[in-house]
Each structure stands twice: as structure tokens, then as C-alpha cells.
Amino acid sequence: MIKAGIIGATGYAGQELTKLLNKHPKVIIEFLSSNSYSGKPFSEIYPHFIGIIDKVLISTDDALKKIPDIDVLFTALPHGTAFDFVKKAFDSGIKVIDLGADFRLNDIETFENWYKTKHTAKDLLEKAVYGLPELWKDNIKGSQIIANPGCYTTASILALAPALKLKLIDAETIIVDAKSGVTGAGRKADIPLLFSECGESVKAYGIASHRHTPEIEQELSKMYGSKVQITFTPHLIPMQKGILSTCYAQIAGSYSKEEIHQLYKDFYKDAPFVRIREDYLETRFVKDTNYCDISIWTDKRTNRLIVTSALDNLVKGASGQAVQNMNIVFGFDEKEGLC
Amino acid sequence: MIKAGIIGATGYAGQELTKLLNKHPKVIIEFLSSNSYSGKPFSEIYPHFIGIIDKVLISTDDALKKIPDIDVLFTALPHGTAFDFVKKAFDSGIKVIDLGADFRLNDIETFENWYKTKHTAKDLLEKAVYGLPELWKDNIKGSQIIANPGCYTTASILALAPALKLKLIDAETIIVDAKSGVTGAGRKADIPLLFSECGESVKAYGIASHRHTPEIEQELSKMYGSKVQITFTPHLIPMQKGILSTCYAQIAGSYSKEEIHQLYKDFYKDAPFVRIREDYLETRFVKDTNYCDISIWTDKRTNRLIVTSALDNLVKGASGQAVQNMNIVFGFDEKEGLC
């Protein structure tokens, strides 16, 4: 049994993580912290867990002090606010899995340009590994700081990694058109996120400017072996959970749908949470699971590859992936506590 | 006052058309027909209209006989089933506006390939005009057969027509990623369209094979002056009405977002139902209206144009456009009876 602490337990990702860790057979939750709700039971904020997780939320200050007592720290915080917690964990020799954006981009400048904020833990940046297990499992095993990928990012990278690694596509032609449920925007009291506003409607937003863009590009570039730039367009659609990513690129040479399908199956043969599917994907098929479903399509008339991927933004796109990373780091079965 | 008849009044497009015509100050509805519900009042199928449109639905056989008594016929039928009605109207010297697909494709072979059905009114095909008023208003004025465009099609063509006409983009790089509400699939008792199935989920479907593809290509090719092929991906999202089309293409040369925005405004300066917007679009802003909103975005890093367009699939994407066409044909104000 290992002891875990969660900082930022009452956001949507934090809540889903709390739920998963609470059921995990090898984990004891040592503390849950929240800035807004400290002093209250977790189950008061999320009454789903009355009688199940009634642990009282502590302040982040108290959480900071308790870091040395645990085996693994999870931070689920807005960008630019996890630096101190990660430092403290690192200095205490504790493993830390950051669900936020602060350690995902290897390049400081890229981080500061896209996030418009100073990075105050540069020295730790090179010690962090990008926690996408399907690509970096070995690195994750030995690392102390895991930068858990974003939701759009996980869907998009997993959809395109094999095609770039295997040079199946022209890297200059990549377009990612992604559709997300509303929990992806977080638990914020904002007018545009009201049921009365975003219900029965769809919108594109963050066009050519969304912060997940450089993260996707960084990982795709590693796969490809040289710099990849993409166009990424997120959309908000009227559902609570789920992301569908529709990715387009020109096929480099000639590959059939069946060939590419097989190459993807081979690429992910050791990835227990990737399902290469033959049919159309629907986000409901991965809801509340840690799966990322992927399906391959070709447009013969234009020689284009279309890859769709689907995941639950709060599970494989956040907390499920964090648990998967924890499992790997601690030598547990990768699927332990996940479904 | 003109007299109108509707064949297929109880599908979603037919219902919306009935509603619009009933309020139109220059139209009397002479008959409403339905195969499934003939003999019943329209308001029994759509109780919204109790006390408002209680007219009894007639059979399509009876409708066929009544065609000579009216001034304009609307057909809102599944593809491959409007031929006889359009013929009868044409032979009777009656204007006909077909909301289905039977007269939209100028090329018989293309029709028969994509729709897998025989076209039995080839002679009338060349007499039909593609009823997208923003592009073909003058032709519509003098025509007797109007092929009213599809919903995905209207959104996509209006989004890309100026860019192709003005050669702002590389025509070989066009990708259209469209998102539609569920009424777009029609009023069919199909398991996948149940609230319990398609709620809280999103899917892509008809990838590289949807029948609106050749229709979009036909019109974009006319704009461009030579053959255009695109990749078109429709998506089903959990809302009832609305389409958002996100269109991508490489910019040919260098144009700023502002320049393209202005060129679009100029292009559509006489189109009362196109709004060139500066902000992100949401389908709710055009719901229950005949507007098609368009906004222009550029991705400088990849020199790509992203055009988004939004409309109500049952209004500007079907029945509103049909009324707009009727207004043009009969010399009414183009906006009469529409909002």
C-alpha cells in the first residue's frame, strides 16, 4: 500500500482522481486539499461520495507540510500554480504526478509564450517526463516528476503518433479538429458554461491559439524526428464528458486503410488502454473508462488519412492517466484500479 | 397571395416549412401531404400547432392531382422519390422547390454513383437551378425547378465560396469538418437516434463517403473555375438543431485575417442572410433563423485559413432557404416571412 495526497481535489479532474484512488487496491488517500473548500468534507462538495469519501479537505498550506509523509503527490491545479508543490515533493524525494500544464512543455520559452506566465521551476523541467505511457513508459518508470498530459493532447497525440513515427503522412498537412464536453472547461462559475447558454449549441474556440497546440507539436515532433507544426481547433459541444479528435493529413505515398489499421495495431500492441477499432467511434463507448479508442479512415479521392480518437477527458484525459502513470512508477499492474 | 402545396409535410424539414409558410403574409397553404399520416390533422402529429394548423394531411396521390391548382409546390422527400412530383409540377407549368437531393447534382452519373439509385427525370435535370440564393439569385428568378441545397452543403459552400472565387486558397487542401444536431438525421425510429443512445456522446460518421460531398464539390468547382475535391467529415452531436462547419485550407499567397474578412464582407454585401462575424460563432445564435453566420480565422504559423459557418439545419439548411427561394422566384422581398 502506498500513501497518496491530492492537491486540488475538488476540480473535476481532482474529483475523478479522488474517486479512482479511493477504489484503488494499493493506495491509501492520505490527504485531499482544496483552496476553496478546506475544512469541509469532500462529500459535501460532491455528495455522490457521502458515506464513501467523507475525508475533510485540508488547506494547500497544510498539504504542503504533509508532503513528506506520503509516497506520491498528485497536483491538479490551474497552470502556473503547481511549481512550489512539485519542488517540495521533489526535494522530499517524493514522486509527483502533475495533472496541470506546468511541466509538460520541455522548452521554457514555449511555455512562457503560450501560457503568458513565468516558469519558476526551470531546473525541474528537465527532470520531468511527459507522462503518456503509450509512448514513454520506460522513462516514466524511472522518473520522479511526471507531467500528466492534457485531454485534447492525449487524444490527438495517440491518434497521430504512429503515422508520424512510421512516416505515413506528410507532417506539414496535419489538422486536428477536436470536440470536447463541457467539463473540459473546468468547474468555473462562468456565464458561457451555464446549461442555459452552452446547451443546444456548439462552438469552435481558441482557433489557432489554444495552449494544447505546442504540447501536441512537441510530442509529434519527437515521434517524427523533426519539427512538426499543426493546426488545432477545439470545439465545445453540449455533453458533460468526452473528447473526439478528428485528425487529417495527406498520406505520404500510398497506404490503404487496412495497412494503416494494421500498423496502428502493431504500434499499440503493448498499450492496454488503446483500442484500435474498425468502426465509427462514439465518446460514450469510452465514458468513465481509461480507454482511448482510435479508428483509421482514408479518403482515396484526396489521398488523405483521417484518424479519429475518443476518450473520456477526465479519465484517460486526466485522472485515469495519472493513475496509470502511478501504476507504472510503482511497479503495479498498469491496469490496476482502472477500467 | 400565392397558393402552395407541400409534399412530405411531416418530416422535420416539412414541418418547419409548414410553420414558415403558415406565417408568410403572401402565401396560402393549399394542401399538406404525408404518406404516413394522411387523413389526420397536421396538428395531431405536431401538437405545437393545435388551433394554428389543423389542416388535414392528404395522401401523396391526392396531392399529385392537386398540383395544377397551386402556384408553387414544395417537395420534402427522401432522395429518389421526388421525380414524379417534380415532373407533374413542371408539366403543369407550376414552380417547384425540391428540398431533397434529386435535382441538386447536375451530373447524372455522379448522382447515381453516390445515391445508388436510378435518376428517372434526366431531362428535367438541366432545367433545375441549384437554389443557393447567395450564389445564384439571378438564375433562381427565372427558373421553374429549384433544387434546394442540403444543410451541410449550404454551410460549407457559403463558408468557402468567396475564398475559391477570389483564389485566396489552394483548392487541393480543403477539409470540411462539420457538426450537426440530431434533427439532421430525420424523423426516423432508429436506435442510434434515441436520446438514450446519442445523448451525451459525439461521433464522426460517413467519413469520406457522405452524399453531401459531391454537392459541395460541384458548387465549389463552379466558384473556382475548375474541379475541386474536398475531404468532408460530418459529426453527430447531442443537440437538436444546428450545424457548425469548420473549414480548413492553405492560404494561397499571403492574406491577413482582416483582409479576408473584408473580402468576405464584400462578397456577401447583397446577401441579407449572411452575417460575416468577428467573433466565435455558436449555433444557438442562428437557431430558428434563416441566417448563416460566418467568421474568418487564420493560423499564421501554418499559413492556413479557417472559416467557420453556422446555421440552423432546418431553416437556412432546408425550409427557410426554400422560402427564400420562393420569395425570389415570385418577386417578393427576399426576407419576407423569414427572420
Next chain:
Amino acid sequence: MIKAGIIGATGYAGQELTKLLNKHPKVIIEFLSSNSYSGKPFSEIYPHFIGIIDKVLISTDDALKKIPDIDVLFTALPHGTAFDFVKKAFDSGIKVIDLGADFRLNDIETFENWYKTKHTAKDLLEKAVYGLPELWKDNIKGSQIIANPGCYTTASILALAPALKLKLIDAETIIVDAKSGVTGAGRKADIPLLFSECGESVKAYGIASHRHTPEIEQELSKMYGSKVQITFTPHLIPMQKGILSTCYAQIAGSYSKEEIHQLYKDFYKDAPFVRIREDYLETRFVKDTNYCDISIWTDKRTNRLIVTSALDNLVKGASGQAVQNMNIVFGFDEKEGLC
């Protein structure tokens, strides 16, 4: 043509009212005011109306000064904040229709108990008429201050008024169980109103304590001729617009469903916006209309009457009713500008 001003134009009721008045053939909108958005065009807050209602919102201070220039003032404000505007209108000899709660309760004490706020316009209270046209049309005609009923209230009173007036039920056994869409809670940035929270869920709230209770009781008591007390339970359900009210009471004596149905039809024979229906009601059938649908059911086994009523909370439950009242006050056709 009459000139109208709206104070509180950017709440959901205010917006729907603006939309209705803008289309009304006998009204010119003289001003729209908003505390939060003054100085901005109305269409910036509601982009639906770009090119349609671009009028710049003025401050409530400026609105107050302009009251003498108009013929009718609409106030759509939170309770306890309309007093000054109504006074100013009254003193200026201007008709005023208040969509809020400040003038609905005839009894000051009841108001102050339920709303926990001081009433600062007691003298005007007795000059105000309760603006439910189906019951008080004649009084409305001659009145200068119209207290426009609430949404739950309209649905519930119309459902029960005939039964009480005609003594069909035991007045001590009335239970009203109402279900409302989320716009009923207003346009507030509250966590519980987020799509991610109130989607896919239902709750009862305000049990035995909702402020619409004394309003319903006041009107039912007038119908009955003596004091009526009810149990009223509102519910929030995951849709944007609409209220369904399910009302229960013991039948006093023996009446069949058919008899009561006929008595209701007779009672509302001059009410153009009440439809006594024979089938199950659905709120979608009255959406975006000023109708209140009512249907009658009996439970023979328990000798109980069950009356269901359905309306659009923002139209017949707020702004449509306000327009209906305006039509009556100014001698227009009661249905003018409404559907």
C-alpha cells in the same frame, strides 16, 4: 405606434421581451437598459440579434430619466429593485408592466415575510393589478400598474383556477409539483447552473418554501372565495425552457374527466392562449409560444383530479404575458405580436 422602454433587458426574460417587442407591429423600442452591460449594443450580449437589434444599452439611471418620453415601461428586475422605476412611471402617468415580484402580492406582510425585504412602495400596491389576463382582463384594461405573474405561478393558477372557482375540488388537498427548465433560474454565474452540474440530473428545491407559493395561493383564494393553502414543490430539470406543472386535488363530489374537461373549456372559452388538450402535454409543444396548454385527468380509484399545465417559462411565464398585458392595456388585439 407606442413607445416602450425596458429596464433589465439582458436577463433571460428581458431578452425574450426585447425580441418580442422588436417584432411587434405597434411598438417602437425607445430604450433598453442594463446595469451590467450599459454602453454596449444589445446584440453584443445576445449575438443572435446582430443586424437586428443593435441598439446600445443605456444605464438604469439614464433609463429613469427617459421614462416620461415613453408610453409603456417594462421592468424585468430582481425582486426588491423595481420600486423606484414603477413609482417614476406612475408619477409620470406612464403605464408600467413589472415582470418581477414587487407588485404581485397584495399583502405587504406576506411580501416582506417571503421575500425578506422591505417594500418601499406600499401606496402603489393597491393600484397594481395582477396581470393574468385569463382571470383579470377587465381590471388590466384600466390599470396603470400591471404586476406580471411569475412562471411557475401562471402555470399553476391557470391549471387550478376553474376547479376552485367551480368548487370541483377540496381546497385543502391541493399539491402542485412543478418542473422547470434552467433558464427559470436566471442568467447567473452559479456553479449549480453549469451544464457540467445540472445536465443529466434532476432535483427538487425550495420545498415548502418557494416564493411563488403565496402568489399562487393569493390568486387561488380569490377564485375560491376563501383562503387556500397549497403545497408547492419546484424541480429543476435538464432543459433550457419550459415548465410543466402537475396539480393534484381530491374531487369534491363526483365529476368525470369528461365533465371537468368541458367545464375547463367553457371557463377559458375567451382565452386565446389557453388550450384545453385531451392528450398528454409536452413542454416542447408550447416552446417559444404564448400558449398555456392544460389537460385534465382523474384517478377514479382515489377520486383525485390531476391537472397538468405546460408553458414556456420565458414567454407565457414572463415576456409573452407582458406583451399580452400591453396589448390589453392599449386596446390592441390580445394576440398581436404573439404566437
Next chain:
Amino acid sequence: MIKAGIIGATGYAGQELTKLLNKHPKVIIEFLSSNSYSGKPFSEIYPHFIGIIDKVLISTDDALKKIPDIDVLFTALPHGTAFDFVKKAFDSGIKVIDLGADFRLNDIETFENWYKTKHTAKDLLEKAVYGLPELWKDNIKGSQIIANPGCYTTASILALAPALKLKLIDAETIIVDAKSGVTGAGRKADIPLLFSECGESVKAYGIASHRHTPEIEQELSKMYGSKVQITFTPHLIPMQKGILSTCYAQIAGSYSKEEIHQLYKDFYKDAPFVRIREDYLETRFVKDTNYCDISIWTDKRTNRLIVTSALDNLVKGASGQAVQNMNIVFGFDEKEGLC
């Protein structure tokens, strides 16, 4: 480990049951049967389970033959179709848990009147126990045939059982107003269940005639000690899962909210899946769990008790309860495999 078979595995309740049993640590699924989909893998109908439950569905004929090989049979079938399977199981000495309605009503006549169908297993009826563990745990333990309660029924009976058992209310004044998500209507290709129809709308249906009425009355009568008749009104609301039941009755004598709350807590002190809550309930708090939340309210002005209860119609309202019953029958921990 026990071996289980499911007949009717592809309806919504059957699917949820399959999911639960597949995870249950003490159960092996021996067979899954389906009339519509036999020969196909379960995961083809529900792609959620690709790689998880790929078992091929067998026909009901084949299932019938396999009954002797298992330890427990679950039947999840439309009413009137489970008789033969239950007989076969009974005759084979196999425990059977019927999720349908065929063995819930003790009185044949009542069954035949409300279900308009002949009961062809009368002799087994008296051997069946009504499988609501919170009331009949001891009987369930020793029984071979368990009639698993319906969804509306479970919510309503649990809400009212203590009040009747303890004579807190006047039994002649009970009204149950229940709100259900759309999965409650089953997986049927019906127009009224389409997203485009029942989305954004609410309706009452089955007023004074719903088949769950006699089932609720039977159990409440047992609690009360003499015949209880109620008025029951179900409503369909636009969400997928969940039931909220709002129950009304006159308080017999004088009890405070706090007293009744405490009496309910005592009544359910050994019921691990009932949570007596102090706040407003929301169905999302019990979604995907086997909990039934209950909260107590009083209307002092009218001396009425209002009890609300919330559950997941497919879990505590169907398959979760079936697993709970199985756990009891086989002496497992009542909570095993449930959450």
C-alpha cells in the same frame, strides 16, 4: 465462484447487469442471451465492452438448455415473457432473479388486470419473494425465485415504507410524482424516444394508469397492515439515467422534520444502500451507484410530509438491486461488486 446466466442481456437493464456481473469477484458469466442479436459478440452491440466482454450472445432457446449448468439465472425481459425461463430454473433447482414484472404482484388478478396478459405460472407466484432487500432481506435469503422490483417502484416504496410502517402519515393521502430518465423506457426504436423529440422537453404520462402503481400499493399495504391506494404520476425528463420520486402525504398527528428524519435513519440503519440525506437530492449523486438517497421535508403550513428519493433506474432500480439480491441469496457481502 458461482456461474450466472443472463437472458435478455442487450436491453439497458441487461447490459448494466452484464457489466456488474463481469466485475463481480464471485461470479463467472456462463452465458448471455439475446433474441435480437444472438450469434454476435455482446461488445458488438455495446462497443464500450470491446476487449472486456466479447462473449458471443446465444439464443434464448440455447439459454433455456443451459439453465441446469448454472447457479443463478437472471431474466431481463418484457413482462409476460419470463414464465418459461423461471419455471425451468425452478424445476432445475436453480436460483432465479427476474428483473421483469412477471412475479412481482402476488395477486394473479391484479397482474392480469394491469398487464392485460395471462399469467401462466401461477403456482410459482407464491414461491416468489419481492426482492427489495431493505424490506425483505430474510425472505430473500431462503428463496429460490426473486422478483426484482421496478425502478419507479423501488424509489417510491423506499421513500414511503417507514412512514407507513410507523403510521406517520394518513395512508389515504399519498401522492407520488416521479421523474425518470429516458433509459427507463427501454431500448426501443420509438419516435417519441428520439433525441429530436424528447430532448428539451418534459411530459407526464401513464397518469392514473401506470403499471408500477399496484406494485407500489402492494408493498406499501404490507407495511401499513391494510390496503393502501395511491396516485402515481410518472414523468419523462431529458436525461438518460436516474429517477427522482417526490412523495406527498398528510402527517398523521404532529411530527417534526427532524423526528421523521431520525425515524427514517433508524428504519434503514441496516440498509447499506440507503442514505438518509439532509439536503436536496440530485439524481447525479446516485448515478452509476446502487444507492437510494432519501430526504425528508415537511410543509408546516399544510401539515404535509414530502419525501424525495433518488436512484439510478438501471442500477438500484434494476441490475444493481439484482446483484444485491444475488449477494444475499448466496451469502456474499451485500455490497460485493456494487458501489
